[in-house]
Every structure is written in C-alpha cells, then in structure tokens.
C-alpha cells in the first residue's frame with residue numbers, strides 16, 4: 001500500500017529522521033511507536049505532504065509520489081488525524097465536519113445545511129456521540145472535539161487513515177466505539193497507521209508495529225509475535241522496570257479543605273480534604289466536571305457557592321494570580337490552548353510563571369532565566385535543541401513537560417495536574433510519576449485528574465470519582481479497582497462509601 | 501543582537517531594512533539631493549511624530565489589539581494643553597497635564613477593552629469619534645494659538661540639540677527606552693505573552709487585563725507627546741490635527757513585520773517602517789511625483805512590502 005524507504009529529515013540542522021523505513025500493507029492496522037520526539041509525527045507529516053523529506057522515497061500503491069500539500073495526499077486516499085486538534089471553535093459541529101467539502105445545491109454554493117446536520121448526527125452517532133449538530137464546536141469537550149476530527153477523516157472515504165494519538169483525550173467508552181469503527185473499516189479494506197503511547201491499545205487493536213528511536217528505525221514486529229516488554233525495550237533501548245515508581249511520602253496535616261463547592265451547570269456539592277504529601281486523584285468520564293472543579297479551585301472559573309480552606313484559613317480564590325501567590329500550581333489539560341504560548345521559546349514558556357524568581361524591579365535577569373531553564377530541562381529531561389527552540393516545534397510529550405516545568409519553579413504547595421501524562425511516552429510517563437512522587441515526598445499536596453485508570457490506581461492514595469458534576473465515591477487505596485471506579489464514574493448507584 | 505522573542509528568522513527580520521535601503525537608493529538615483537544632511541534631518545523630523553505613535557501602537561498590536569483613536573487623542577491632548585497655555589497656566593505644568601491626559605484617554609480605551617470585553621477595533625472606533633468630538637467642542641472648531649514663548653515648549657518642536665532636531669532626539673530616546681522595556685522587562689515579556697496566548701497567560705498568573713490597560717495608556721501617553729511636538733512646531737493646536745495618523749502608525753507597525761494577530765514582532769521593525777513611510781513622503785516630493793499620485797504610490801509600496809513578507813512566511 002505504502003512504502004517509505006530511507007527517509008531523512010532535518011530541522012535547522014537537527015536530524016530528526018535518519019534513513020527510516022516504513023511499510024503499510026493493505027487492510028492492516030499498523031502501530032507506530034517511539035518515545036516523545038522519536039519522529040513519529042514528522043514521518044507521518046512527510047507521508048501526508050505537510051513536510052517535504054530531505055531524502056528517500058515514498059511509494060503509494062507501487063507508484064512513487066512527491067506530495068507537496070496535504071490536499072494531494074488526500075486525493076491519493078490518505079487522510080490524517082493530527083495530534084493537535086484542528087477544530088474551528090465558532091463554527092457549528094456540522095460545519096466543522098464538512099469543512100472544505102460542504103454539500104451544496106448544485107454548484108450554487110448554497111449550503112444544504114439540514115442535510116449536512118442530519119448526516120453529522122448520524123456519523124457522530126455511530127461513534128457514540130449524541131450531540132446537536134448546529135451547536136458551535138466550542139461547546140464540545142476536548143475529547144468530543146477529537147471525535148469530530150476522527151469522524152472527519154472517516155467520512156472522506158480514505159484508503160489509508162493515519163491517526164496520531166487519537167485516543168489521548170478520549171474516555172474508555174469513546175475509545176470502544178472508535179475501535180469498533182476502525183475494525184469495521186478494516187474489513188472493508190481500509191488500512192490504518194496508529195500512533196499511540198498506550199500499550200494496551202496497541203495490543204488489542206493492531207496487527208503490526210514499527211518502532212522508532214531517536215529518529216531511527218529500530219524494528220518491525222507482528223503484534224502476535226512480540227511482547228509488551230520487548231517493545232518497551234526497543235523503544236527506550238534499556239529495561240524500564242516498574243511502571244509506577246515507589247513513593248515514601250508522609251501524609252501530613254490538611255492542606256486544602258473544600259465544602260459544598262458549586263458552579264451552576266457544572267458541578268455541585270463538592271467536598272473533600274487534601275493533605276500534605278497526599279496524592280488525591282479525581283477520576284470520572286470526560287464531562288463529569290473534573291476540569292471545572294480544578295479551574296474553579298485555581299480561580300479561573302467563578303464559584304457559585306461553597307467554601308475553600310487553605311492551611312486552615314478560609315480563602316477566596318478569584319484569579320489564577322491569587323492562586324499562584326498562595327502556592328497553587330495548575331498543569332492544564334490542553335497544553336496548546338491553555339498551557340503554552342506556542343510562539344514563545346521553551347525558555348520563555350518556563351519563565352511565564354516565574355517572573356518573581358528571574359527578575360528584580362521588573363527587569364529580567366538573563367542569567368537567572370537561563371539557570372531556571374537549565375534546571376528544569378535537567379530535572380524533567382525535556383528534549384529540546386536549545387532554550388530558543390519554539391514550543392510549537394517540540395514533540396507533544398516534551399510540550400507537556402514544559403507545562404509541568406512552568407509550575408515546578410514556583411515551588412508549589414498544592415499542585416493540580418489535569419491529565420498530566422496525556423500523549424506522553426512510557427519512559428517520560430514514569431519520569432512524570434517520579435516527579436509527582438518527589439513533590440509529594442517533599443510535602444506538596446497533589447490533586448491529579450486522570451482518565452487513565454491504571455494511572456489513577458498506580459499513583460493515587462485516594463480517589464474521588466465524579467459523575468455528572470457530583471462526587472459519587474471517595475475510595476482509599478485498598479478499595480480501588482478499575483471495576484469499582486468505572487461503576488461510580490458511570491453513575492452506578494452508591495455502594496456503601498466508607499468513611500475514612 | 502538576540503532576536504528570539506518572536507522566533508522569526510533573521511531574514512524575515514531584516515527584510516524591512518532591505519526595503520528601506522532599496523527605496524533610498526532609488527530615490528537618490530532620481531534625485532541625489534535626497535541624501536543632503538539638511539534633507540535627511542528634515543525627513544527624520546517628519547518621521548518623529550509618526551514614529552512615536554507607531555512605537556506605542558507596536559505594544560498595542562503585540563497584545564493583539566488595535567487603536568484607531570490615537571489621532572483624536574493627539575488632537576484632544578494638543579488642544580487642551582494649548583488651551584491651558586493660552587490661558588496663562590505654567591507651560592511646563594500644562595505640558596505635564598497634557599501627557600497625563602493622553603495616558604488617561606488611553607487608559608479609558610484599555611479599560612473598555614479589558615474590562616468591558618469590547619473588541620479593540622470597535623471600542624477605539626467609538627472613542628475616536630468621542631475624542632474628536634470633544635476636541636471640536638473644546639476648541640469650538642477653531643485653532644488655538646498665542647501659546648507664549650516658553651523656551652522648553654518652543655524647543656520641543658523647533659529646537660536643535662547638538663545639531664539634531666529635538667523631535668528626533670525625543671524619538672531616539674523614546675525608542676531606546678521602549679526597546680529596553682520590550683526586551684528586558686517582565687512587562688515587555690507579558691505583552692508578548694498576552695498577545696501570543698491570552699488564556700495561557702492568565703492561567704500562568706499574568707493579569708492580562710492590567711497589561712492591556714497599560715499598553716493603551718502608554719500609547720495615549722506617546723500620542724500626547726507627539727501632540728506637544730506638533731503643537732510646538734505649528735505654534736498652535738489644530739482641532740483637525742492627527743487625522744489619519746492612526747493609519748500611518750498601523751502601517752509602520754505592519755511594515756516592520758509585527759503580526760496584527762499579536763504575539764509576534766519587534767519595535768526595531770516599527771522604526772524602520774516609520775522611516776520607510778517618511779522617506780516615501782519626502783522622496784516622492786523630491787522626485788516630483790504629483791501629490792495626488794503620491795498616495796497611490798505610497799499605498800502600493802505598503803501593499804508590496806506586506807505581500808513580500810507573507811511570501812517569506814509561507
């Protein structure tokens with residue numbers, strides 16, 4: 001189907017792909033794995049005509065091609081779902097889905113709005129999304145926007161569909177319906193390239209796997225003939241050991257105590273305590289109101305009721321600025337729109353939360369700024385070509401680390417992490433877990449929102465489960481199982497909730 | 501020079517400079533008189549007023565905003581200052597009050613935009629009309645003259661310092677200060693941050709509203725400074741002063757390569773943009789282009805420059 005040989009690519013002298021091979025057979029689901037920055041997205045962008053290769057050849061159905069634009073690739077039957085969302089927030093959901101190939105009455109340019117909305121409802125319904133097609137896309141959660149992107153690629157009748165971390169923002173249920181759709185299309189002869197950092201997904205979905213490391217081709221395997229461990233080994237080039245590192249933190253006095261928090265149409269009756277050195281996780285389905293709770297605690301969204309006590313004193317947090325001054329950090333869910341100034345360099349992004357530390361009387365000290373950057377890059381193992389690299393050209397996982405780096409500099413007392421390992425590779429995930437552990441050991445209170453249940457169970461001391469804006473369970477470590485959490489997350493009736 | 505804040509390539513950054521040189525070469529070839537010291541001083545003096553406003557406009561545009569009211573701000577501050585001076589108030593005090601008024605008018609813009617969440621284009625379109633109207637009300641539509649002979653005031657528009665016109669000195673000093681602010685201070689960095697991604701800035705604990713109010717105030721202050729120079733030059737305040745100045749300022753910023761969507765750009769480019777416009781104004785006169793036709797040429801050059809710039813970015 002597709003045959004890429006000896007592909008090389010450099011960005012300003014920095015070689016990110018070195019003689020990479022990649023073959024895709026008709027009707028297979030081919031996984032592409034590798035650490036953050038290994039070059040997966042770059043390879044796919046070359047295949048789809050977004051970047052031009054420096055050398056090497058690309059063949060599609062036996063014919064050599066030189067795509068110079070994504071449009072050409074699309075005409076050749078290759079559709080891409082990019083890692084970054086490309087949703088126009090003010091257009092309706094149907095408009096987004098049909099963008100660039102609107103259905104019109106003859107050639108008049110008059111839109112068949114009703115018809116497109118009907119199709120939208122149907123296509124998205126097949127993917128398990130029940131929405132109103134005329135609503136603006138901005139009303140959808142990130143996860144749901146992702147599904148619209150997927151639907152967009154699915155509905156152009158492509159022969160090859162490239163998916164770059166499509167499930168990073170999806171809930172289990174959404175993932176199930178996505179997989180069902182993929183398998184159905186596979187039966188019709190559609191081939192898939194599937195990039196993900198989630199091993200379980202790869203093993204349940206894919207037929208073959210290609211692994212990249214540092215821009216080099218490491219190997220290709222049949223999924224049925226390989227193992228979890230072999231792939232990790234190939235990806236990182238060494239044994240990784242335990243997936244969740246050990247934590248020896250002492251859980252101390254209550255740091256944060258909230259009672260009856262309420263925000264209209266988002267959540268209500270949210271009460272919990274969080275102690276020093278404790279990792280408290282909030283689990284739940286996308287749209288359960290977890291992010292809104294975090295944003296309200298951080299002063300970004302207004303509360304309509306309830307009280308917050310910080311260090312035993314009642315406080316009012318009405319701006320992120322105030323939250324920051326109190327020692328609260330917030331690693332946002334969506335790094336591109338909320339976490340980073342993508343045009344800024346990595347260094348400038350790290351500085352954004354740390355002006356107090358790197359400046360005096362409003363003057364930025366270049367030395368201090370560089371020192372902060374150096375410390376953070378080392379502490380988090382961020383892979384950059386230097387402090388001046390633009391944040392937008394970092395690989396997804398490294399962008400995530402930059403967002404975390406922003407908040408480590410303020411020495412937070414309470415750190416809120418919203419999906420901290422989304423789109424992050426196995427090695428880096430473990431590094432992020434170690435950082436969380438290290439912070440907890442130092443007495444930082446951690447509030448971690450996560451949709452990945454293994455992560456919740458592996459990391460949390462306690463988990464709150466939310467469903468439609470309410471806390472449905474508060475489970476201590478001993479009682480956490482995937483089944484129990486899912487039971488409460490889907491609104492299953494209250495089992496007896498133990499008091500702690 | 502360290503040029504990273506906006507992550508543009510070096511070539512992109514020097515493009516306006518090359519354009520400026522090119523225009524100078526062409527004009528000089530057609531009329532060597534262009535390069536005479538007295539003419540160059542003339543050009544610089546003419547440029548200074550637009551440059552001062554364009555410097556402030558750079559800050560505003562970097563935050564993703566725009567200000568159409570600067571011309572009217574200039575007229576109103578000029579009229580009020582002149583009014584105070586004509587009525588015998590101490591000229592230095594009057595000028596300081598004029599500067600303050602400019603900052604306040606700017607702050608009003610900023611406040612409407614930041615707190616009222618009104619689009620900058622609309623907000624300043626409205627205040628442009630209001631400020632211009634207030635000027636006409638205040639002056640009754642007539643120029644204000646008889647401003648006395650305060651040396652400081654006279655020097656501001658007409659004086660020389662070491663052989664250089666004082667307006668040019670004012671422009672250079674302002675440039676230096678503003679360059680430093682954008683490059684080295686937390687305020688400058690925050691200006692870029694707010695324009696680059698407002699949501700991320702707020703979530704990083706930056707008070708974006710305050711930054712916006714500050715940049716519009718700064719622009720108002722610089723417009724008031726420009727108005728003092730203009731009033732001194734003309735020895736009177738005109739109620740119609742500053743008409744279309746906002747467009748020249750915006751053109752200078754854009755010619756300098758600053759993105760109208762905010763977050764990217766630099767003030768050196770703005771200075772060059774202002775020089776390009778000034779050189780064109782002066783040069784087209786020198787080489788005898790009829791004055792009605794000059795506007796066509798000027799517009800075409802701006803369009804060409806911006807088109808070339810887009811080509812490179814693509």
Ligand SMILES: Nc1ncnc2c1ncn2[C@@H]1O[C@H](COP(=O)(O)OP(=O)(O)OP(=O)(O)O)[C@@H](O)[C@H]1O
Nearest residue numbers: 011016036037038039040041042393394395396397
């Ligand atoms: N436009 C660009 N300019 C400069 N460097 C780039 C650009 N795009 C990618 N890179 C660099 O190329 C390398 C590979 O990036 P790529 O996005 O392909 O990684 P990836 O394997 O997709 O990682 P992830 O799992 O984090 O998404 C990274 O080091 C990245 O910084």
Ligand SMILES: [Mg+2]
Nearest residue numbers: 040041083396
């Ligand atoms: Mg990628």
